[in-house]
Amino acid sequence: MNIALYKSRLLRFQSLIALFILCLGLSILSDKFLTVSNLWNVMRQISVNICISTGMTLIVLTAGIDLSVGSVLALCGAITAGLLKNGIEIPSNNLYIGFTILGAVLAGVLTGSALGAFSGFTITRFKVPPFVATLAMLTVARGLTMLWTQGFPISxxxxxxxxxxxxxFLGIPVPVWISGIIVAVALFVTNKTRLGRYIYAIGGNESAAKLSGINVNKVKIIVYTIAGALAGIGGLLVTSRLDSAQPNAGISYELDSIAAVVIGGTSLSGGRGSILGTVQGAIIIGVLNNGLVLLNVSPFWQQVVKGLVILLAVIIDKSNSKND
Incomplete structure (x- = not known):
């Protein structure tokens, strides 16, 4: 009985334990890790992953997946930058439409929402598996990014x-404020609203959710739309930080996002997990990335390490599911 209780507590705090061990190891191996400037840099970098991982969490809770977030992030950032700098020209009508910062940002976020909604519609209307539908959107969004930028950065x-x-703002980086607000809203939605209860119900048992009167297709479309919008906000942060919209931005971001979700304890089978767990997972991934850079680990080996971390997290998730 006591063993089961200890195991339950260990599983609940496994992300925090892993984070503590990781930080302890990096602080020993590198004297630059625990500096104030480096920690703020880590938090600023983590903010982007928290944005897209929050949307990914909602999707995974419904037993779905979204492989397109990195490409959607790149397209939204490129559209925001292009509209802000160049506007829209229609030579045939001798017309030029300029955009304010707010207008360009809204256009980018709405683009992400539209792409997410399209993925959700494809999944629900045509019964295309989420893996396939979002893999297709990954390619489409990346192609549209190249067409929009012509392969050149917009700076x-x-x-x-x-x-x-x-x-x-108030001594804290603006990206941290933005990601914090997103997390707070997501926590409210998942814990205090009907939509949140529906998301968990669909991931737990979709057939039972349908029988109980939940409009499963509508909820899934909403979830993918939200995820697309959050990828758009991530694109805004990346583009703003670099002062440039790069055509190849967001490559492998979907892997970091999925890793954060799984490491944070959200089950890939759906119905079990939390936003706070994902935040912990995103911090672990961010600290790991930063630590590997500080230790001068080759970028190629960094990919190997992150891949093994994802695999380990999935194995632990499957093991926990069997024990439940």
Whole structure:
């Protein structure tokens, strides 16, 4: 009885234990890790993953997956940058439409929402597996990014726009504020609203959810739309921080996002997990990435390490599912 209780507590705090061990090891191996500037840099980098991982968590809770978030992030960032710097020209009508910062940002986020909604519609209307539908969207969004940018970065976006990615407010980086607000809203939605209860119900047992009167298709479309919008916000932060929309931005971001979700304890089978767990997972991935850079580990080996971490997290998730 006591063994089962201890095991339950260990599983509950496994992410925090892993984070503590990781931070302890890196602080011993590198004297730069625990510096204030480095820790703020880690938090700023983690903010992007927290944004997209929050949306990924909602999707995984419904037993889905989204492989397109990295490409959607790149497209939304490129659209935001392109509209802000160049606007829209229609030579045939001798017309030029300029965009304010707010207008360009909204256009980018709405683009992400639209792509997410399309993925959700494809999955629900045509019964395409989420893996296949979002893999297709990954390719489509990356292709649209290349078409929009013509393969060249869009730079020189202005100091006011840079504030989103590099600014400070009350002594805390603006990206941390943005990701914190997103997490707070997501916590409220998942814990206090009908939509949150529906998300968990669908992931737990979709057939039972349908029989209880839940509009499963509508909820899934909403979830994928939210995830697309959050990928758009991630694109805003990346573009602002770099002062440039890169055509190849967001590559492998979906892997970091899925890793954060799984490491945070959200089951890939759906119905079990939390936003706070994902935040812990995102911090672990961010600290791991930062530590590997500080230790001068080859980028190729960094990919190997992250892949093994994801595999280990999935194995632990499957093991926990069998024991439940």
């Amino acid at each position: 020189g976006l202005g100091d006011k726009f840079l504030y989103f990615g590099t600014g400070w």
